[in-house]
Amino acid sequence: xxxxxxxxxxxxxxxxxxxxxxxxxxxxxxxxxxxxxxxxxxxxxxxxxxxxxxxxxxxxxxxxxxxxxxxxxxxxxxxxxxxxxxxxxxxxxxxxxxxxxxxxxxxxxxxxxxxxxxxxxxxxxxxxxxxxxxxxxxxxxxxxxxxxxxxxxxxxxxxxxxxxxxxxxxxxxxxxxxxxxxxxxxxxxxxxxxxxxxxxxxxxxxxxxxxxxxxxxxxxxxxxxxxxxxxxxxxxxxxxxxxxxxxxxxxxxxxxxxxxxxxxxxxxxxxxxxxxxxxxxxxxxxxxxxxxxxxxxxxxxxxxxxxxxxxxxxxxxxxxxxxxxxxxxxxxxxxxxxxxxxxxxxxxxxxxxxxxxxxxxxxxxxxxxxxxxxxxxxxxxxxxxxxxxxxxxxxxxxxxxxxxxxxxxxxxxxxxxxxxxxxxxxxxxxxxxxxxxxxxxxxxxxxxxxxxxxxxxxxxxxxxxxxxxxxxxxxxxxxxxxxxxxxxxxxxxxxxxxxxxxxxxxxxxxxxxxxxxxxxxxxxxxxxxxxxxxxxxxxxxxxxxxxxxxxxxxxxxxxxxxxxxxxxxxxxxxxxxxxxxxxxxxxxxxxxxxxxxxxxxxxxxxxxxxxxxxxxxxxxxxxxxxxxxxxxxxxxxxxxxxx
Numbered sequence: 001x002x003x004x005x006x007x008x009x010x011x012x013x014x015x016x017x018x019x020x021x022x023x024x025x026x027x028x029x030x031x032x033x034x035x036x037x038x039x040x041x042x043x044x045x046x047x048x049x050x051x052x053x054x055x056x057x058x059x060x061x062x063x064x065x066x067x068x069x070x071x072x073x074x075x076x077x078x079x080x081x082x083x084x085x086x087x088x089x090x091x092x093x094x095x096x097x098x099x100x101x102x103x104x105x106x107x108x109x110x111x112x113x114x115x116x117x118x119x120x121x122x123x124x125x126x127x128x129x130x131x132x133x134x135x136x137x138x139x140x141x142x143x144x145x146x147x148x149x150x151x152x153x154x155x156x157x158x159x160x161x162x163x164x165x166x167x168x169x170x171x172x173x174x175x176x177x178x179x180x181x182x183x184x185x186x187x188x189x190x191x192x193x194x195x196x197x198x199x200x201x202x203x204x205x206x207x208x209x210x211x212x213x214x215x216x217x218x219x220x221x222x223x224x225x226x227x228x229x230x231x232x233x234x235x236x237x238x239x240x241x242x243x244x245x246x247x248x249x250x251x252x253x254x255x256x257x258x259x260x261x262x263x264x265x266x267x268x269x270x271x272x273x274x275x276x277x278x279x280x281x282x283x284x285x286x287x288x289x290x291x292x293x294x295x296x297x298x299x300x301x302x303x304x305x306x307x308x309x310x311x312x313x314x315x316x317x318x319x320x321x322x323x324x325x326x327x328x329x330x331x332x333x334x335x336x337x338x339x340x341x342x343x344x345x346x347x348x349x350x351x352x353x354x355x356x357x358x359x360x361x362x363x364x365x366x367x368x369x370x371x372x373x374x375x376x377x378x379x380x381x382x383x384x385x386x387x388x389x390x391x392x393x394x395x396x397x398x399x400x401x402x403x404x405x406x407x408x409x410x411x412x413x414x415x416x417x418x419x420x421x422x423x424x425x426x427x428x429x430x431x432x433x434x435x436x437x438x439x440x441x442x443x444x445x446x447x448x449x450x451x452x453x454x455x456x457x458x459x460x461x462x463x464x465x466x467x468x469x470x471x472x473x474x475x476x477x478x479x480x481x482x483x484x485x486x487x488x489x490x491x492x493x494x495x496x497x498x499x500x501x502x503x504x505x506x507x508x509x510x511x512x513x514x515x516x517x518x519x520x521x522x523x524x525x526x527x528x529x530x531x532x533x534x535x536x537x538x539x540x541x542x543x544x545x546x547x548x549x550x551x552x553x554x555x556x557x558x559x560x561x562x563x564x565x566x567x568x569x570x571x572x573x574x575x576x577x578x579x580x581x582x583x584x585x586x587x588x589x590x591x592x593x594x595x596x597x598x599x600x601x602x603x604x605x606x607x608x609x610x611x612x613x614x615x616x617x618x619x620x621x622x623x624x625x626x627x628x629x630x631x632x633x634x635x636x637x638x639x640x641x642x643x
Contacts, residue, residue, distance in 0.1 A: 007041070009060065023311075117136075145177050206278065211255055220259050222256075226303055274293065339392070357379070382575050427443070491507070579597060612636065618632065
């Protein structure tokens, strides 16, 4: 039995692992960077070792320092979670060579699945169906171009290493192949240090369905499937189990294939075999293909736990300590349906740009399983993944789980930074998703509708004004007697701003608890208790209204001049980050929308473009330069207007 577990990770997954370990009576040891000194995962563990630095390279990727910490503090096991070092075979091997228990698959299994081309060859040998494609050693333009022609367009270029959509490009015609190949190879080299790619037939209307497997090194079993087709830029957004409209015969066939894959590499612990499925017609036993295997605990594992009533982390700890599979295949029975939504700190209206800052207010809706690594008052920093929480709803059927998740999201309140909450609400109401008929292209096809923001109505301005005055408190009764003199009603005027729209609102409170609000000449009168209250929060000089969409209003200081918002041509860093690429030179002419700089932050790359046509002046950005938020990277001097 494991006595003390070092959790080689952070955030929600570290908190998740700590919870199961605590329930099993296992002591826990956290590691933390300087940026995470007060993080929730630190508070969730019995002890902590601070590794220093802010970036992953200075902390969570320091193999030797992590192993030394385990030895020094008497830990006898290491759980890597997901991300960071979880799929690093050298780290897994080093942990075991240090005499510690590795809570995960053998290093040999990680290596076998580490490169997509080698993994596909191995799976083909094991009788697992793979997508038609080229997985050879030749990497010249001529060889790859010929392979693409033989496969037939459209094709998919994929980096053999890594994941997360990096180094992946769809190509629809021969004329575009060379440019897309160069781009994919460059991205793969930068992300994984390996520019090699493979070529695959592009599956139209693809669904991404994965099988949860679990092994003890000798035997393996499958734990049903998850549908992860709702993706944005190859990143999963919504996951559910079981998959909608999945025939039992197809489920059994995919499960058997996944078990063959796991047993072919002597797999132990939790893993996921990912398949791409042709969704253009009803699912068939011969319409799925092996994509890759993730040799770790998956982000979306909670939905599997919910429908099976198991604890995968506890299973991992038991098997790592020498135990056998807790169940036989015939004992695995699913009940109900579970859906997970990934809640991120990001601005959906601005291309999902990560949002950093303090969580001034944070409450999650009722009826949800919440997996989070942050708390109210905490910080979302630019150094790591901007996930706030995974929200999971489970019900007796898909419709009830969907209703529960939607209700929970509507009642989730976050103030202090931008989130994808409204995007998730819109996505869960999409008619194709509700019907269970969708593929990986749904979000991209309907992105505009899914991210469209509504303009505030007069009632919204009125509610925001009342909240700013402290007169709209959704947690208590209406303060009907607040602010009154004996004979004269309270009158107050305040200016609010929503994006670039300004509005001065007049509020009068009258005896008996009546509020009369004047919004641009529209008079709204509310009684003390007949207002259909909408959740509202005042935090750091902003009012947040929550419902289907979040509306944010700045409360303007009347003593400060209100400046007009307009572009001055300055290209500034929206957050701290690393300059990955500079597309222009000083004095160069650019058109509106031309890329200027690529900035990397929170493991994502963001292209900053020119707002208008002009000439590049004051170019300060340099490749591989670390910059702070607000730093001017370049200035675009507008082209002179023609006479």
